[in-house]
Amino acid sequence: MSNDAHKELNRLREEIREHDRRYYALGQPNISDREYDRLLERVREIETLHPDWITPDSPTQRVGGEPLSGFEHVEHAVPMLSVDNTYDESQLREFDQRIQKRLEGEAYSYLVDAKIDGVAISLTYEYGLLTLGATRGDGTRGDDVTANCRAIQSVPLRLGGENIPRVIDIRGEIYWPRIAFDAFNEKRIANGEAPFANPRNATTGTLKQLDPSRIVGRGLAFSAHGVGRLEPLDDFPDSNLELYELMRSWGVAVYTDVKCVDSIDAAIDVCKAFGETRATLGYEVDGMVLKIDSRKQRERLGFTSRYPRWCIAYKYEAEQGESVLLDVDFQVGKLGTITPRAKMEPVLLAGTTVRHASLHNFDQVERLDVRIGDTIIVEKAGEIIPQVVRVVTEKRPKNAKPIKRPTKCPACGSPVEQDEGGVYLRCTSIDCVAQRKERLIYFCHRDQMDIEGAGKVLIEQLVDAGLVRDCADFYTLHTKRDQIAAIERMGEQSTDNFLAGIETSKEKPLSKLLAALNIRFVGGSTAAAIAEHFENIDTVMAATVEDLLEVDGVGDELAASVHTFFQNKSNRDVIRRLRNAGVNLTQPKKSTDSSGPFAGLTVVVTGTLEELTRNKAHELIESLGGKVSKSISKKTDLLVVGAKAGSKLAKAEKLGVEVIDETEFIRRAEA
Ligand SMILES: [Zn+2]
Structure with a gap:
């Protein structure tokens, strides 16, 4: 029975x-x-x-268990790189010429499919069973959103059918089809809640839900457009189009209208024809993607440091809309820059209701001659904030009001000054509350110290409550737990999560801290280069401008900025307090590969490289066991030359040092 x-x-x-x-x-x-x-x-x-x-x-x-308390980070076995893109047909043809050249006359075909505007996701199936759903994150690490992916009906929990791979990462897009999105909004409105403005942003928000049961019934969908890992590789077709067919037979929703063509002209025709109909689709599409069909050819084409060389996105021109400028407000950035922002009558742009648009700076305001009351044309391109592109002067009302440059900071009332070069206005106070808030928000951001739960609103409240003035204050907050929990809408659980997030951030490498300190001109990659060069904060602080100029990618302006920052007494005091709180101030040594292709070799790179940045080349050498040197000597084993190589090449030839070009270097690195 x-x-x-x-x-x-x-x-x-x-x-x-x-x-x-x-x-x-x-x-x-x-x-x-x-x-x-x-x-x-x-x-x-x-x-x-x-x-x-x-x-x-x-x-x-599909939904089971308790809501999560947060998302784990997971490493992608194969990185989720972004795709190079263009709005320009001639650049598609240039792309095609590069392919032709690299494939040396071999025949090839393109898959052309729609670039659905959703959230990129990687679904891992092991022996057919869904074991992981992860967001793209920074391309190498994303969030584990498996529970949320399971709650989406079009994501198979198990692959069915024949020839199921041992492991496959199915890459695709989670998106919100128009009908389901509108239906969900209707429910929200009926419940007295504000409707979501944009399907893509709402999808991002939905995937961040900690309670998967809230995702069921929203009608999100998945559409596959590629593959990461695939094992055992030899069991599967070389053609991605055939692989798509196979995936469909396993129950995977693959984008249905993929076209396979064998010339760039045909590919461009597909893009143009699709552009005519895209507004009538049931989902948002912001462009088309052209990909080489053959996996073996993709492997031969490889990657630049940022993009795969075998695909490109053709994006459709931004949508424009007409609105009326109601007012202009002034926003203060983390370094005091004051930017004007247009407040306008709501306008629907590329599926989003837009109320604000960027005016960039006061020169731009004057150039546009935009006045309050004017009818303006706004444009939204990709993910960028909409911007005012021109004024319809024929529609200007008599009482239109010119926009005046502020003479005082709108946040703290301090005098403002014109930036060097004259484009920006800047608040002159170092104690400006608006700047302080922006700096602290930046410090906690995912790209810097990644402090969980430290959102914009909370940080503003902490500053207003006098609990935090500078970044070192975060690390004393555990003694003020009750005061934090008392902040509006905080509660016990979020307070503990936030404090745990602060504790975890102490372990971040020096590169993240340097990026988080808001040193002018220092972004993530420069911070990493400085941290790797000096290895700990004390040597960075002791570094002269000359020492700093030794670091790759650091120029005069940047070196001076870092030096000045650490000469400042209150900045040094912040470092002292971070140290006392137990925040890590060192950079871990990179693990090197003693069996790598450059193991034991001293390598010099000179000239301008085409594919790699200088930093990237150095990283590769070091991670593959080699030692980087700046000058040619008898000890040099290998010289990598880019374009316009100067005296180093001559010297290397004289000393009999082996010389290779960039292509050969990449070939060896990938071997
Ligand atoms: Zn100010």
């Missing part, structure tokens, strides 16, 4: 999986929703009687 029930359960699960595949992957349902629900109900019945038969891939188990 119980054996029969078990068989029935397995059969029902298989049947439901097949219906999911027909519905989501093939778009050919052959069963009504009611019948489907009946099958699901029967599975639930059997599982209630036999709870030990419940498996994680059962269709009843």
Whole structure:
């Protein structure tokens, strides 16, 4: 009896999986929703009687367990690189010429598919079972959002069918189809809640939900457009188009209208034709992606330091809209820069209701001759904040009011001064509350110290409550737990999470701290270069401008800025307090590979490289076991030359040092 029930359960699960595949992957349902629900109900019945038969891939188990307290970071086995993009047809042709050259006359074809505007996701299946769903993050590490992916109906919990790989990372986009998005908004409005403005942002927000049960019923969808890891590779077709077919047979929703063409002209035709119809689609598309179909050819083409060389996105021109300028407010940035921002009548732009637009700076305001009351044209391109592109002067009302440059800081009332070069206005006070808040927000941001729970609103409240003045104050907050918990809407749990986030941030490498300190001109990559060069904060603080100029990528302006920053008494005091609080002030040594292709070799790089930055080349050498040197001597084993190599090349040739070009260098590094 119980054996029969078990068989029935397995059969029902298989049947439901097949219906999911027909519905989501093939778009050919052959069963009504009611019948489907009946099958699901029967599975639930059997599982209630036999709870030990419940498996994680059962269709009843899309949502289970407790809400999460946060997301773990996970490393991508194959990085999720972004795709190079262009708005320009001629650049597509240049891209094609590079491909032709690199493939040396071999035939090739392009897959052309729509670039759905959603959130990039990687779904890992091991022996067919969904084991991980991860966001792109910074490309190498993302958030583990498996529980949320499971709650999305078009994500298969198990792959069905033949020839299932041992491991596959299916890459794609989670997005919110228009119909489901509008329906969800209607419900919100009916509940007296504000509707979401933009499907893509709302999708991002939904994936950040800690309680997966809140995702069910929102109608988010998944569409695959690529593959990361695939094992065993030899069992699968070289053509990605064929691989798509196979994925569809496993129940994966792959973008349905992929075109495979064998010339750039045909690819451009597909892009143009699609551009005509995209407004009528049930989801947002911001461009088309051209990819080489063959996996082997993709491997040969490889990557630049940022993008795969075998694909490019063609983006459609930004949408423009007309609105009326109601007012201009002034925002103060973390270094005191005051920027004007347009407040305007709401306008629908590329699927988003927009109320604000950037005016960049006061020179721009004057150039546009924009006045309050004017009818303006705003444009939204990609992810960039919409901007005012021109004024419809014919529609200017008589009482239109010119915009005056502020003479005082709108946040603290201190006098403002014109920036060098004259484009920006800057608040002159180092004690400006608006700047302080912005600096602290920046300090806690994911790209810097990554302090969990430290959002904009909380930081503003902490500053207003006098609990935090500078970044070192974060590390004393554990003694003020009750005061934090008393802050509006904080509560015990979030307070503890926030304090734990502060504690965790103490372990960040020096590179992150240097980036977080708001030193003028110092961004993430320069901070990393400085931290790796000097290895600890004391040598950075003791460094002269000349010492700093030794660091790759550091020029006069930057060296002077870092030096001045650490000469400042109150900045040194912040470092002292961070040290006392136990914040890490050192940079871990990079692990090197003693069997790598450059193991034991002293390597010099000279001239201008095409694919790699100088820093990247040095990193590669060091991570593959080599030692980087700046000058040629008898001890040099290898010289890598880029364009315009000067005296080093001559010297290397004289000393009999082996000389290779960038292509050969990359080949060896990848060997
Ligand atoms: Zn100010």
